[in-house]
Amino acid sequence: MKLHEMSAQYEQLYQIADSIEEKVFEDTLQAIEEPLREKAINIAKLILTWDDDISTLDNEIKRLKALKKSIETRQNQTREYLLFSLNKAGIKKVNDVKYPLTIRNNTKINVYDFSRLPDRFIRYKPGEPDKIAIKKAINEKETVPGAESIDTQTIKIG
Structure with a gap:
């Protein structure tokens, strides 16, 4: 069952709380609440896993930007070297x-x-x-x- 469906059941139970016996209310509440808590914990774990993924991706982006900058620097230096050498030779x-x-x-x-x-x-x-x-x-x-x-x-x- 999906979290929003469980939440809806929880809400419906509280709306009819005055019209059912207290023991039935507590048993039903416990039957709904336990899976709801488990589902909430699993969703929280998923969110934290994504935090780790985001951190890993941020680090990879930094690494790739540094690599790109390094290659661009080498490219520009090599281009300047070629230009200098051709000019020196008069070509x-x-x-x-x-x-x-x-x-x-x-x-x-x-x-x-x-x-x-x-x-x-x-x-x-x-x-x-x-x-x-x-x-x-x-x-x-x-x-x-x-x-x-x-x-x-x-x-x-x-």
Whole structure:
């Protein structure tokens, strides 16, 4: 029998308590109460088992996040090593059918002093500079207080 069915029987018994003999009430109450208590204990055990499962999963998530971060760090370091080595050798492109490599020059915006940016360069998404507007202004030879244009390189694989 399900817990909610047992609870309903318990409630029904109390509703008719005044119309039945005390001995019958106590016997029926005991017959309902004991399985109800057992069911409640079993459900409590299940809940605690889930606590253990949740804790195990939280630990696994932490472990996997750390592993992911480690792999991303190695990937970025290796990418920088490849970029450095190709630049040192003066190679800007490697033609390969499966893994073509091309060094591209990029320009990104570095906001070094957010507080100095004019309002027209602030997005009204809480606290984010509008780098697209800043880049456009800098490309048009406008001085943008608090921001500068920085030339960088990335490597495209594939």
